[in-house]
Amino acid sequence: MLDGRYLRENLEAVRTAMGKRAGDWDFDRFMALDDERRTLIQEVEGRQALRNEASKRIGEMMRAGDHDEAEVVKAEVRQLNDELQELDERLQSTEVAVRELLLRIPNIPDESVPIGDDESDNVEIRRVGEPPAFDFEPVAHWDLGPALGAIDFERGVKLAKSRFVVLGRDGARLNRALINFMLDTHGARGYTEWSVPAMANEETLTGTGQLPKFAEDLFHTDEGLYLIPTAEVQLTNLHRDEVLEAADLPLRYCAYTPCFREEAGAAGRDTRGMIRVHQFDKVELVKFARPENSMDELEAMVTDAEHILERLGIAFRTIVLCTGDMGFGAAKTYDIEVWLPSYNDYKEISSCSNCGDFQARRASIKFRSPGEFKGSRLCHTLNGSGLAVGRTLVAVLENYQQADGSVVVPEVLRPYMGGQEVILPVVAREGDGS
RNA sequence: GGAGGGGUGGCAGAGUGGUUGAAUGCGGCGGUCUCGAAAACCGUUUAGCGGGCAACCCCCGCUACGAGGGUUCGAAUCCCUCCCCCUCCGCCA
Numbered sequence: 001m002l003d004g005r006y007l008r009e010n011l012e013a014v015r016t017a018m019g020k021r022a023g024d025w026d027f028d029r030f031m032a033l034d035d036e037r038r039t040l041i042q043e044v045e046g047r048q049a050l051r052n053e054a055s056k057r058i059g060e061m062m063r064a065g066d067h068d069e070a071e072v073v074k075a076e077v078r079q080l081n082d083e084l085q086e087l088d089e090r091l092q093s094t095e096v097a098v099r100e101l102l103l104r105i106p107n108i109p110d111e112s113v114p115i116g117d118d119e120s121d122n123v124e125i126r127r128v129g130e131p132p133a134f135d136f137e138p139v140a141h142w143d144l145g146p147a148l149g150a151i152d153f154e155r156g157v158k159l160a161k162s163r164f165v166v167l168g169r170d171g172a173r174l175n176r177a178l179i180n181f182m183l184d185t186h187g188a189r190g191y192t193e194w195s196v197p198a199m200a201n202e203e204t205l206t207g208t209g210q211l212p213k214f215a216e217d218l219f220h221t222d223e224g225l226y227l228i229p230t231a232e233v234q235l236t237n238l239h240r241d242e243v244l245e246a247a248d249l250p251l252r253y254c255a256y257t258p259c260f261r262e263e264a265g266a267a268g269r270d271t272r273g274m275i276r277v278h279q280f281d282k283v284e285l286v287k288f289a290r291p292e293n294s295m296d297e298l299e300a301m302v303t304d305a306e307h308i309l310e311r312l313g314i315a316f317r318t319i320v321l322c323t324g325d326m327g328f329g330a331a332k333t334y335d336i337e338v339w340l341p342s343y344n345d346y347k348e349i350s351s352c353s354n355c356g357d358f359q360a361r362r363a364s365i366k367f368r369s370p371g372e373f374k375g376s377r378l379c380h381t382l383n384g385s386g387l388a389v390g391r392t393l394v395a396v397l398e399n400y401q402q403a404d405g406s407v408v409v410p411e412v413l414r415p416y417m418g419g420q421e422v423i424l425p426v427v428a429r430e431g432d433g434s
Numbered sequence: 435g436g437a438g439g440g441g442u443g444g445c446a447g448a449g450u451g452g453u454u455g456a457a458u459g460c461g462g463c464g465g466u467c468u469c470g471a472a473a474a475c476c477g478u479u480u481a482g483c484g485g486g487c488a489a490c491c492c493c494c495g496c497u498a499c500g501a502g503g504g505u506u507c508g509a510a511u512c513c514c515u516c517c518c519c520c521u522c523c524g525c526c527a
Contacts, residue, residue, distance in 0.1 A: 044496080045497085059453070060452090075507085077508085
């Protein structure tokens, strides 16, 4: 959410900075509604002031015994209240309309973000590592996974529906190893670990910006709860309606959670394999920072996410998203893309964003610094995947596969898998029991 | 799920229709005292919105005592609905 007052006073500048991003958002309607809102506020408050003053007088009259006189003033106030009721209803509906509008305008891109229409205008920042050079034909994870007994697509469909997967045996262990490796690594680098609900209420989803605009992307239950699409919503909303101490900033949090996405608009995309599924595991990073530090904190967060892939020894590149490709709440976003042999290309595995004060304003997350300034100010919030576990598992399988169909376990994961060094195909094992 | 109790300022805790944004205590902040600190004493201490103003950490107004509605000239105080918390019972991982 943008600051309504700021928007009102800088309308043309914001309209220009927003470019295509604003879509069909109606700046002129906002101005008209906001003008009406402020006019109504003045009319309502003027009458309320009159009423308060009259009520006080009535109290004095009653105590003095001037009951007849009091009755006259009472009648006047009744008249005033009739007017107030009508005005108040108009004010409330106008305020709702203004807020509805404000909740649907995206964040303003940071000046450093490249201008562009879509992903073709994103800018590559760096590449790290070399894609593996296989002396055999590498197998895609949708074939490799089942052969290893690590991924079972059919049974995922049986248990739930399409775009759900089951992980088995070494696949399940590898998944767990990745989660623990990521959490431990981030923990050692200063992130505090949390475990949070997989469901969230409407207020929480509104705080981070998923609602009201993107309800169709979410699974929901009755009783008004939603399955979280990312731990970002929970970690960020931990401090909703709170005032943090400046000395504690930046706060660095991480959490592992399952993530649930309807993927309503992605029919036909990434249909093979487990790249795009309804439920996946993710380790998420979230920061609360002072405004003047948030861009530096974003760079550091990207480094922290990249660090996971470096330790795993898998090639990746980092890009900065252009204005047209950024998410709703972001002021600036870096994507980290991992090398996938099956795609013969880099594929998104992490997205790290600085949301500026956009979420903080919606969720009321502030910080104070007595002696430095009076009152409180909005924090900046940041979030990033560190990393998407499912896609990391795919990357490990595909990048570490051998000619014999086995997969070498990356060194850093072996302590998390009881020292296991290689994952063997099902046929090569005994007593598998499949 | 059943029965009962409760939601007031950073915390504790008064307040059952009138000038209470809210006693008192603690905490916090500023000051006096002190070489310094503690103690003591004095003062101070919420947020949102609208307006004023070149601008404001300033001035004026409005709103807010879990949320929403109602009664009333006037509600933290009375009535209704909902949410949340606590205790006991039942059930259960």
